Amino acid sequence: MKTLVVVGHPHLEKSVINRAWCEYIQANSEELNVMIRVLSEHCEEKGFDIKKEQEILSEYDRIILQFPLYWYMVPSIMKEWMDTVWCEGWAYGENGDKMEGKLIDVAVSTGAPEFVFDAGISLETYLSFVKGSAGFVRAKSGRIFALYGAEVNMTPERLQKSCEDYAEFIKS
Numbered sequence: 001m002k003t004l005v006v007v008g009h010p011h012l013e014k015s016v017i018n019r020a021w022c023e024y025i026q027a028n029s030e031e032l033n034v035m036i037r038v039l040s041e042h043c044e045e046k047g048f049d050i051k052k053e054q055e056i057l058s059e060y061d062r063i064i065l066q067f068p069l070y071w072y073m074v075p076s077i078m079k080e081w082m083d084t085v086w087c088e089g090w091a092y093g094e095n096g097d098k099m100e101g102k103l104i105d106v107a108v109s110t111g112a113p114e115f116v117f118d119a120g121i122s123l124e125t126y127l128s129f130v131k132g133s134a135g136f137v138r139a140k141s142g143r144i145f146a147l148y149g150a151e152v153n154m155t156p157e158r159l160q161k162s163c164e165d166y167a168e169f170i171k172s
Contacts, residue, residue: 067107103142
């Protein structure tokens with residue numbers, strides 16, 4: 001299955017987790033059969049080149065939306081990309097069938113530790129917009145890969161382990 005990782009971190013150069021994930025996945029991209037698309041590198045002043053983004057999406061069976069959780073939401077760059085690229089007439093509506101059957105997974109880093117989600121609203125609930133969006137464009141909502149507590153006790157060993165776990169998630 002050809003996999004596209006769409007990275008929605010607005011400042012990837014300042015990131016620890018998402019940047020490390022990208023670098024690790026890029027270094028192993030042939031083995032993983034994956035391509036990485038960093039949205040911040042493709043968003044111009046006027047927005048995204050919608051046709052180009054749609055052409056790229058058309059080539060893949062599985063899309064992983066990778067982003068840090070911002071106030072329990074997707075970063076605005078990812079939301080803008082979804083709003084404009086997954087548009088009527090292409091992803092939904094009349095003749096809008098280009099996302100149909102694709103698998104949409106999520107890879108997310110959270111500042112909050114896992115117990116915050118276990119004790120209250122689950123991460124799956126916060127990310128339900130992905131399931132809803134996938135359903136709306138007739139794609140399949142997949143799994144979630146999460147690194148909790150990204151801002152707490154991030155040792156080089158823990159970061160390396162998360163990269164390896166993410167690669168396994170991509171392979172499976």
